[in-house]
Amino acid sequence: MNTAIKYPLAIASVFLWTGFVCAISFMEAWLKFKAPGVSLAIGLGIGRLVFNVLNKVEWVLAFAIIINLLSLGGTLQASFIFLFIPLILLSLQTFWLLPALDIRAEMHIQALPVLPSNLHIYYIMAEGLKVLSLLIFSIQLFKFQQP
Template identity: 40%
Template sequence: MSGSSATATAVCFVWLGMVLAISFLEAPIKFRAPGVTVPIGLSIGRLVFRALNIIECVFAAALLVAIPLAAPQPAALVAPLVAVAALLGQLGGVRPWLNQRTKAVLAGATRARSRGHYVYVAMEGVKVIALALGGILLLVSAP
């Protein structure tokens, strides 16, 4: 396995682990902790997801550099690119929508549950599948 292929594979699996740990474990659990109100949970969530998204952008950039250098099979190229596209969709489309709602709730407005969260979670699911598949395909297609 070349250095670029190993790097791309590692990035896929580390990114996958972070998304699973934060989006599917930390985010829902924090609201069940005693004393955590919706505004407190939202404030924590904003900080955590801002940090996650910054790291995800670094991982996406690393994949965009490492994958072409690794010259993998076409399927191993497409799956990580789907994860990058999902991230860009979240950052450009869904996050601004959720940020507006969060700001309003933190300012004291009462709002109905947002469908934006469902869209965000669906895109997280796409990233999980794409990163797992991409990491596996990179691993098995390495010369």
């Protein structure tokens, strides 16, 4: 019986990526505002820092997955669409959503008027879809462990 894991770095990276997103996007993002003494400006400053670092960590984990799959002879099969979805969403967050949210946060911090926006809703929806896709992808990775 072969018990070797075919894509160990990819499997570990998928679960780390999912855990980071769940912990930060679904817990830290709103909990920091409940802490005593955390004003809107301080919370937004913390959020900008944390989400920009999270974004960089996500890219490292995404590249680790891709490198592990390709270096061990993995093929990016049609069923791996559930890897491409998070990569597309991460790209949208990196180049559109996070910069736009950073601008809005800075405007709040500077006490400038900020018009209503759906950007946070888009970000939350993207995070939910990203987590769902990563979980489905992780199941597929385990299926590809079969000899």
